[in-house]
Amino acid sequence: MKVEYRNMPHGGGKISTIGIGAGSLHESRPQEIKDVISYGMEHGINLIDTVMYDSSAVEPIEQALKGQRDEMIMQMHLGAVYPKGTYSRTRVLSKLKRGFEQELKKYGTDYADIGIIHCVDEVRDFEKIMSNGIFDYARKLKKDGTIRYLGFSSHSTDICRRFIETGEIDIFMFSLNAAYDFKPSQGQLALSHERMELYRECEKRGIGITVMKPYDGGQLLNAKTSPFRHSMTIPQCIQYALDRPAVLSCLPGVRSRADLEDVLKYYSTSEEERDYSFIGSLPHRDIQGACIYCNHCQPCPSGIDIGSVNKYLDLAKAGDELAKDHYMKLSKNANDCIECGVCEKNCPFHVNIRGRMLEAKHYFDKLR
Known part of the structure; x- marks a missing residue:
């Protein structure tokens, strides 16, 4: 197995095309969490997204990174906070600042490689971020070197375009998979023009995308839950995302080392095993x-x-x-x-x- 890498924006080094989504790591015991991070790094994984539902996984992640923090690209979120150890989202600047500072301290670091303004999906929310000091704070963090790359996370193409037009964005996290990208066209399914134009615009501007929800929350892996009524495999889902312009890396959520091993099998699969072209021939009567x-x-x-x-x-x-x-x-x-x-x-x-x-x-x- 040989991990693949892509270039970070602005000549900032290499990023593994698969990263670790930490959202469900709390389902494992602390030693198992440390083992997941260590196993990933030993096999060449150098990206982790730190948003999680339960912050009990933070300490074992920090312990696994001791002495090798600079070898891991940490994507950390501005606005994801953990009162009483459980995830919440804030747009109050003082709470956002305090939450981010606490995150840095918990992970034993003084910087985030990628600083993400967390989960912006509505115009009203975007406008609030632009007017209440949050975006200015994020820009200051980048200027000070506390974050190396400035970004945001979203499920909305409209919001993505609004952020991109600021001229300040380096990388963003986007929900991307075949279920979200395809639309009905002349009795079959075709790629959404709106979404493909977003990806192409990002590639043209040198803006990178890290991918959340590559399996549509697991739904694409099961024919009974897939919107296509056809299952996709993990390698097919990952290949699909990595084939989109501007995509740097996929961040599937993992709960255990077994989950990570399943994801890393992607690197050992053939082109035929990764092929997802059947989607384009599905009649939309099937869905x-x-x-x-x-x-x-x-x-x-x-x-x-x-x-x-x-x-x-x-x-x-x-x-x-x-x-x-x-x-x-x-x-x-x-x-x-x-x-x-x-x-x-x-x-x-x-x-x-x-x-x-x-x-x-x-x-x-x-x-x-």
């Missing part, structure tokens, strides 16, 4: 009734981002512990649905959207 978050259903009279509600519902049901918080932070959610049915008339896949909104309402209300 009738399944939401692929394409937002053809829009506009919603109530202003609900229907694709995001469906996405967070599916991710939460698949075990993504951060999806609940992301759903709750939406300015409009399933509780605002007036059941008018306008969305269903526009949906090319005949999704029972009103039923999905009701399901999301009940599901997330139980988690409050």
